[in-house]
Amino acid sequence: xxxxxxxxxxxxxxxxxxxxxxxxxxxxxxxxxxxxxxxxxxxxxxxx
Amino acid sequence: xxxxxxxxxxxxxxxxxxxxxxxxxxxxxxxxxxxxxxxxxxxxxxxxxxxxxxxxxxxxxxxxxxxxxxxxxxxxxxxxxxxxxxxxxxxxxxxxxxxxxxxxxxxxxxxxxxxxxxxxxxxxxxxxxxxxxxxxxxxxxxxxxxxxxxxxxxxxxxxxxxxxxxxxxxxxxxxxxxxxxxxxxxxxxxxxxxxxxxxxxxxxxxxxxxxxxxxxxxxxxxxxxxxxxxxxxxxxxxxxxxxxxxxxxxxxxxxxxxxxxxxxxxxxxxxxxxxxxxxxxxxxxxxxxxxxxxxxxxxxxxxxxxxxxxxxxxxxxxxxxxxxxxxxxxxxxxxxxxxxxxxxxxxxxxxxxxxxxxxxxxxxxxxxxxxxxxxxxxxxxxxxxxxxxxxxxxxxxxxxxxxxxxxxxxxxxxxxxxxxxxxxxxxxxxxxxxxxxxxxxxxxxxxxxxxxxxxxxxxxxxxxxxxxxxxxxxxxxxxxxxxxxxxxxxxxxxxxxxxxxxxxxxxxxx
Numbered sequence: 178x179x180x181x182x183x184x185x186x187x188x189x190x191x192x193x194x195x196x197x198x199x200x201x202x203x204x205x206x207x208x209x210x211x212x213x214x215x216x217x218x219x220x221x222x223x224x225x
Numbered sequence: 226x227x228x229x230x231x232x233x234x235x236x237x238x239x240x241x242x243x244x245x246x247x248x249x250x251x252x253x254x255x256x257x258x259x260x261x262x263x264x265x266x267x268x269x270x271x272x273x274x275x276x277x278x279x280x281x282x283x284x285x286x287x288x289x290x291x292x293x294x295x296x297x298x299x300x301x302x303x304x305x306x307x308x309x310x311x312x313x314x315x316x317x318x319x320x321x322x323x324x325x326x327x328x329x330x331x332x333x334x335x336x337x338x339x340x341x342x343x344x345x346x347x348x349x350x351x352x353x354x355x356x357x358x359x360x361x362x363x364x365x366x367x368x369x370x371x372x373x374x375x376x377x378x379x380x381x382x383x384x385x386x387x388x389x390x391x392x393x394x395x396x397x398x399x400x401x402x403x404x405x406x407x408x409x410x411x412x413x414x415x416x417x418x419x420x421x422x423x424x425x426x427x428x429x430x431x432x433x434x435x436x437x438x439x440x441x442x443x444x445x446x447x448x449x450x451x452x453x454x455x456x457x458x459x460x461x462x463x464x465x466x467x468x469x470x471x472x473x474x475x476x477x478x479x480x481x482x483x484x485x486x487x488x489x490x491x492x493x494x495x496x497x498x499x500x501x502x503x504x505x506x507x508x509x510x511x512x513x514x515x516x517x518x519x520x521x522x523x524x525x526x527x528x529x530x531x532x533x534x535x536x537x538x539x540x541x542x543x544x545x546x547x548x549x550x551x552x553x554x555x556x557x558x559x560x561x562x563x564x565x566x567x568x569x570x571x572x573x574x575x576x577x578x579x580x581x582x583x584x585x586x587x588x589x590x591x592x593x594x595x596x597x598x599x600x601x602x603x604x605x606x607x608x609x610x611x612x613x614x615x616x617x618x619x620x621x622x623x624x625x626x627x628x629x630x631x632x633x634x635x636x637x638x639x640x641x642x643x644x645x646x647x648x649x650x651x652x653x654x655x656x657x658x659x660x661x662x663x664x665x666x667x668x669x670x671x672x673x674x675x676x677x678x679x680x681x682x683x684x685x686x687x688x689x690x691x692x693x694x695x696x697x698x699x700x701x702x703x704x705x706x707x708x709x710x711x712x713x714x715x716x717x718x719x720x721x722x723x724x725x726x727x728x729x730x731x732x733x734x735x
Contacts, residue, residue, distance in 0.1 A: 178447060178460045179304065181440040187304065188436065191518045192427050198511030199420045202283065205276035206413055214257070 231556045236381025239564060240388070244395040247571065250414065251399040251407035258406060262601045263726040266404040266608070267336050267583040268494040270729050273409060275500040278491050281412035282508035284419060285487060285576035286314075287516060287569045288365075289372030290635070292524075295517030296546040299525015300533070302467035303443060303459030307521025309467040311514045313474025317482040318509045320646075324483070324653055325492035326501060331653075332719040334728045338489050338649070339588050344719055345652045346660040353664060354484075354645060355588055361484045361642050362581040363619055366393060368634070369570035370623030376566040380547060380559045386624040392567065393623055396574040397616025400582060401609045405490055408579040415568045420512075422565050423519060426550065426558075430523045433553045434530070442530020453534045469689060476692040477635060480642025483649060487580030524549045578612060585611035587724065601726050639692040640678055644670030647699035656714040657707035666706070670699035 179187070260266045288294075291314075298306030328341060335341050339358060343351035374389030399407050431439075446452050447459040458464035482488060495501040528545040531552075535541050539548050550558035586608030594607075647670070648663035674695030681687035 178444075179462070181436060184304070184440050184443075184460070185436045188431060188439075188522050191515045191522065192431075195420075195427075195512070195515035195519060196424065198283075198507065198513075198515065199424065201507050201511055202276055202279045203417065203420070205274070206280050206416075209274045209276050210413070 231380060231559050233381045233383050235560060236377050236383045236388075236563065239381075239560065239567065240377065240383075240391060240395075243564075243567060243571075244391070246414075247395060247399045247411050248402070250411050251403035254406050254410050255403045260404060260406075260605065263586060263604050264336070264728050266605050267579075267586055268490055269404070269406050269409065271493060272496045272729070273494045274496055275504045277409050277413060278495045278500065279504040279508040279512070280416040281409050281491055281572075281576065282488070282505055283512040284412050284416045284569070284572035285491070286318075286509065286513050286573075287419060288573050289369060289376070289566050289569050291513075291517050292520050292565060292569060293372070293543055293546050295520040296524035296528070296549075297542045298467070298470065298517075299521030300454070300528050300542050300545055301525075302464050302470065303446065303456055303461070303529065304522070304526060305458070305462045305464040305467035306470075306525055307518035308462060309464075309471030310474055310517045310521065313471035314478040314517070315509050315514050316475050317479045318505060320479070320650065321482050321488060322502060322505050324650060325489060325505075326498050327653055328489070329493065329498055329501070331716050332722055333730045334722050334724050335719075336490075336493060336724060336728075337486055337583050337587050338484075339486075339584060340722070340724065341653070341719070342649070343588075344722060345714065346648075346663050350648075350660050350663055351588070352592075353667065354649070355584065355592075357480075357642065357645050358484050358486055358584055359581060359615075361480060361638075362486070362577040362584075363615070363622075364634075364638055365481065365485070365577045366396075366574050366616070366619040367623045367626065369393070369574045370620060371626050371629070373567055373570040374623065374627070375543075376547075376563050379544075380563045385627045389623040389626075390620045392570055393574065393616055393620035396571050397578060397613055397620070400575055400578040401612050401616075404582065404605075405494060405579045408575040409491075409494070411575060412572050415572045419565060419568050419572075422561055423516065426554070426561065427519055427523055430527065430549065430553050434527055439527055439530045442532070443526060446529050453532065453537060454529050459529065473636065473639065473689055473692055476643050476696045477639035479646050479696060480639065480644075483646045484642055485577060485580055486584050487576040487578075490580050490583050491576070520546065578616060581615060582608050582612040585615070591725075604726065636688045636692065637678070640674035640695045641671070643692060643696040644668075644674065644699055646696065647703050651703045651707065652714075655707065656716070657710055657712055658703055658714075659707075659710050659712045662703060662706040662710065666699035666702035669702050670695045673698045 295307050295310045298310045332341050339351050339355050342354045370389040370393040373392035374385045377383040377388035378385040443460050446454050447457055492501050524546040527549050533539050547562045550562045586604050589611055590604050590607050645667045648666050651658045674691045677694050678687050678691035
């Protein structure tokens with residue numbers, strides 16, 4: 178049977194795990210998105 | 226018993242507000258990044274960067290059951306519930322990743338996994354896989370519609386039929402409009418919404434109850450035989466029942482991953498094999514795996530600690546997640562829960578529909594029109610119409626399933642969809658398996674799984690044995706059968722495959 182401290186580490190550890198995952202995707206995603214739209218808006222229109 | 230319902234007007238605002246937003250994003254994407262051909266429509270020109278794919282993969286695998294079902298496992302199995310749910314449903318991706326990477330390498334111009342099956346095993350076997358691929362998507366979309374319908378009905382009092390129908394039709398329309406790009410950009414927005422909700426409510430709920438209360442509540446469940454939820458393994462990670470559930474989750478998820486074209490479309494849309502690898506690993510291992518564990522902890526475990534059980538605060542264990550959110554955050558909790566469920570249904574449905582749209586545009590077009598040579602815009606038009614009809618059918622079926630146990634359907638689906646996985650996997654990596662052996666292994670797996678389901682009297686194990694047999698009997702059949710064949714399939718010819726439309730293939734390393 179897990180101890181109270183063990184349960185606390187488990188609950189908060191999983192939460193921190195999720196934060197790391199979120200940042201790993203969110204950071205590059207925002208960068209890619211801004212890059213994609215800024216490069217697209219700076220391009221002249223190819224065809225009407 | 227806590228009343229979950231809040232003003233139905235808010236429910237309509239949530240559904241129509243987000244629905245409109247997703248359609249607007251699709252329209253904007255179509256305008257800013259116009260579709261230039263079939264390849265662009267189905268796999269976004271094969272140049273999507275890692276982060277967009279990672280966000281899309283993560284949210285696509287977050288089903289309504291990842292929140293509500295995982296919460297239930299936290300009630301059934303204690304602290305091991307979420308862990309077993311997570312590893313069981315994550316393992317199939319560790320089969321999928323090498324499979325998709327290898328497929329990209331040996332058949333660079335393929336768009337659908339059924340194109341590979343046709344070249345590897347012939348037209349008849351392709352048609353069998355096409356039926357499985359379409360059926361698994363149909364089932365997943367219907368299930369998401371049912372989940373959204375239940376959530377909107379129980380929280381906002383919106384009629385179930387209307388809610389489930391609208392949820393499916395909204396996602397169908399935005400996928401038909403913008404193809405996989407519409408799915409990817411909406412997925413990214415939904416990724417942020419889902420993550421921000423979970424990142425916010427988790428500390429609020431844990432702080433509200435306190436670890437001390439949760440631990441003592443779980444300890445009572447584990448040690449007090451008079452506790453209504455008495456389970457001696459509630460505070461143990463080594464729960465045998467929980468582990469068995471993990472194995473069943475693995476088998477059920479195997480077909481849902483390996484036969485769902487949506488995951489192949491995303492894998493092919495990725496700019497390189499390296500990006501594919503990191504996108505899928507990070508999406509599943511770093512983002513997805515903690516989510517069912519968090520749901521199990523903050524909803525299921527707390528439900529146990531609060532002494533909730535069917536007839537004691539809730540009517541059935543599926544209600545534990547909305548109950549806990551409402552208990553802590555009152556009406557706002559119900560709204561947050563509904564937004565969360567709506568997002569999960571949209572993302573999963575969107576990914577699946579983008580996948581089935583690829584099957585229709587490439588394979589069904591060829592099958593019905595008896596030709597592969599056509600204007601690309603004709604193929605796209607055909608794919609769009611077929612997808613809308615498919616979505617409409619799924620929406621109608623979902624409206625008819627009010628009150629049907631999703632868990633039972635889910636478990637039964639494992640038997641149906643696990644059977645073809647072995648033949649497919651072996652066919653990608655091994656020269657030996659023949660078309661006849663592939664088909665034989667599928668039907669033998671199905672027959673043994675269904676026989677176990679119907680012939681074993683004990684309802685506690687028939688589903689488990691049925692699922693395991695459906696996956697493992699084809700493995701044994703393919704391996705043993707291949708040892709006795711002289712077949713030597715020439716994989717080199719797949720490199721020359723012509724799909725009948727322009728494909729933007731970037732050679733790895735260049």
